[in-house]
Each structure stands twice: as structure tokens, then as C-alpha cells.
Amino acid sequence: MLNYTSIDDIENINSWIKEAQEIKANPLKNKDLGKNKTLGLLFFNSSLRTRLSTQKAALNLGMDPIVMNVSGDAWGIEFGDGTIMNGNTAEHIKEAAAVVSQYCDIIAVRAFPSLIDKEKDESEQILKSFVEFASVPIVSMESATGHPLQGLTDAITIAEFSTNKKPKVVLSWAPHIKALPHAVANSFTQAMHKMDVDFVIANPKGYNLNKKITKNTPVYHNQEEAFKDADFIYTKNWSSYESYGEVLDVENNWTITKDKIADAKFMHCLPVRRNVVVEDTVLDSDASLVIEQANNRTYAAQLVLKKILENA
Ligand SMILES: NCCC[C@H](NC(=O)CCC(=O)O)C(=O)O
Numbered sequence: 309m310l311n312y313t314s315i316d317d318i319e320n321i322n323s324w325i326k327e328a329q330e331i332k333a334n335p336l337k338n339k340d341l342g343k344n345k346t347l348g349l350l351f352f353n354s355s356l357r358t359r360l361s362t363q364k365a366a367l368n369l370g371m372d373p374i375v376m377n378v379s380g381d382a383w384g385i386e387f388g389d390g391t392i393m394n395g396n397t398a399e400h401i402k403e404a405a406a407v408v409s410q411y412c413d414i415i416a417v418r419a420f421p422s423l424i425d426k427e428k429d430e431s432e433q434i435l436k437s438f439v440e441f442a443s444v445p446i447v448s449m450e451s452a453t454g455h456p457l458q459g460l461t462d463a464i465t466i467a468e469f470s471t472n473k474k475p476k477v478v479l480s481w482a483p484h485i486k487a488l489p490h491a492v493a494n495s496f497t498q499a500m501h502k503m504d505v506d507f508v509i510a511n512p513k514g515y516n517l518n519k520k521i522t523k524n525t526p527v528y529h530n531q532e533e534a535f536k537d538a539d540f541i542y543t544k545n546w547s548s549y550e551s552y553g554e555v556l557d558v559e560n561n562w563t564i565t566k567d568k569i570a571d572a573k574f575m576h577c578l579p580v581r582r583n584v585v586v587e588d589t590v591l592d593s594d595a596s597l598v599i600e601q602a603n604n605r606t607y608a609a610q611l612v613l614k615k616i617l618e619n620a
């Protein structure tokens with residue numbers, strides 16, 4: 309594997325999950341694989357889990373991670389082709405990506421969407437420019453439309469906690485005060501399509517995700533109906549895709565409660581706003597997998613880095 313920028317880069321999810329489980333059982337087994345190799349982590353947006361777990365994964369492989377907050381600390385980067393750069397951007401991605409490639413053997417990038425310009429967000433200009441102009445492999449740490457390290461983590465976590473042969477998994481929208489990206493929900497959906505699960509989505513009217521991603525997944529506008537007999541309830545807020553980036557008025561209360569989830573396990577990528585997205589009683593109960601999910605971020609990242617290093 310050269311780059312990891314999408315769930316589509318996973319050729320066989322079951323063998324990847326198996327390998328991630330082996331890594332989790334023995335995380336220092338490949339301590340020499342990344343010796344004298346550098347991982348660069350470039351953040352255009354905030355992070356806690358991705359920033360630390362990806363560094364931890366690199367360290368477990370013997371790599372040296374170097375981190376930069378691009379927004380604020382670096383010079384403003386220009387992505388436009390042929391732009392007359394007499395505005396706020398000071399250097400072009402052509403130079404920036406080429407230069408960082410000299411310092412790093414792999415570059416990982418986080419760049420969220422604007423949630424204003426759908427076409428521009430869907431063009432994945434930042435991530436794709438790094439792929440084009442860097443001379444080393446690129447890993448997405450959440451881009452405008454996907455969060456493939458999270459989607460892989462979620463697949464690993466569901467496999468780990470699954471007791472049924474074919475579990476029922478629900479992706480449920482939940483409320484939030486801000487307009488949030490579709491990336492986590494998109495990658496989770498794509499990961500579930502690769503797994504042997506009964507997968508449905510629950511969201512209010514006006515909140516359907518991109519049909520090109522959800523394909524023929526059943527979509528319920530009634531949360532209670534969707535949650536019936538669920539084994540895993542994966543919760544996430546996202547802004548409207550149809551009325552792009554808008555936060556719409558919603559009739560019913562979609563906050564996740566203990567009553568609603570019944571015997572299902574609760575999942576969320578974090579960070580999560582307590583008592584807006586989900587009640588304390590769920591997060592503080594044994595039904596919540598969120599901490600173990602975050603733990604699995606290390607092994608998902610380690611698997612991806614290992615595959616790239618093995619290919620080098
Ligand atoms: N990396 C995981 C989620 C990141 C982002 N969440 C956020 O921006 C939450 C911000 C807040 O709650 O203020 C998202 O939804 O894609």
C-alpha cells in the first residue's frame with residue numbers, strides 16, 4: 309500500500325482486523341521496522357486522539373514522529389493552481405509538500421471541510437494536493453469527506469466486542485450545537501459495508517448522508533424503529549448534506565439515552581458533548597465502548613503505518 313486516504317484502500321477488512329488484533333496483543337513486535345524513519349504529522353485542525361495515537365503507533369514501530377500545527381504556526385499555504393499570491397498565503401503546496409517530503413518518510417495530514425462550499429470540500433483539495441506534490445506516502449488523519457483511521461478503528465472495535473455471528477449495527481445522528489463534518493459518518497458507513505453486519509442508519513429528515521456513500525443502506529427517520537434489536541449503536545452528529553453545512557430544526561429529541569439503547573453497546577469517535585449528544589448515564593455505563601475505541605486508534609494507525617513501511 310502506498311497511501312491511506314480512504315476506507316477503499318483496505319483490500320480485505322477481515323485480514324486487516326486480524327492483523328490489528330495481533331498488533332494489539334504484541335504492539336512492540338515490529339519495533340525495528342520503522343527505525344531511522346520519520347513520520348510527519350501536519351494538523352490544519354484540532355485533535356487529541358489522532359495526534360497522540362498516531363504518534364504512539366509510530367513509536368511502537370520505532371519511527372520518529374514530528375508534529376506541526378499548520379494553521380497558525382506555518383506560513384499560509386496556497387493550493388490554487390496559477391494563483392497570483394498577493395493575498396494571505398505565503399507559499400505554495402508545490403514547495404511545501406516537496407520540502408516536508410525531504411524531512412519525512414511518511415506524511416499524515418488532517419484537514420477538515422469548510423462546510424460552506426460542497427464542491428470544493430468534495431474535491432479534497434488539501435489531501436489530494438499532498439498526494440500529488442509530496443514524494444512520500446500520505447495518510448489521512450481526517451479529511452473533508454472521510455476519516456479512514458477512525459473507520460478502521462471502529463471495524464476493529466466491533467469485531468472485538470461482537471458476540472453474535474452477524475451483529476446489527478446502527479449509525480445514529482444525534483444533536484449538536486455546531487455544524488459538524490460528514491467524514492466520520494462516511495468512513496464508518498464505508499467500513500460497515502465491508503463487514504458482515506446488518507447495518508442501518510437513523511437520522512432526521514433533511515440529514516441524509518451522501519447517497520453515493522450510503523448506497524442501499526436502509527435509512528430510518530424514526531430512531532426507536534432503527535434501534536430495535538441493535539447490538540451496536542454508533543452515534544455521531546453531522547450537519548445537513550442536502551442543505552450543505554446547515555443545522556436544521558429537528559422535531560424529536562435525538563439525544564442518546566439509556567432507555568433508547570437498551571442492551572446495545574454505545575460507540576462514538578470522541579470528542580463527545582455530554583448531555584447534548586448522549587446522556588451521562590450511557591457514557592458512564594458498561595455499555596459504552598468509547599475508551600476502548602480510542603485505545604484501538606493506536607493499533608489501527610500502527611497497522612496502516614506497518615503496511616506502508618513494508619511496501620517501501
Ligand atoms: N475527529 C473526530 C471528530 C472531529 C469533528 N468533531 C468536532 O469538530 C467536535 C467539535 C465540538 O464538539 O465542538 C467531527 O465531527 O468531524
Ligand SMILES: NC(=O)OP(=O)(O)O
Nearest residue numbers: 355356357358577578
Ligand atoms: N476521534 C478523533 O479523531 O479524535 P480527535 O479529533 O481528538 O483526533
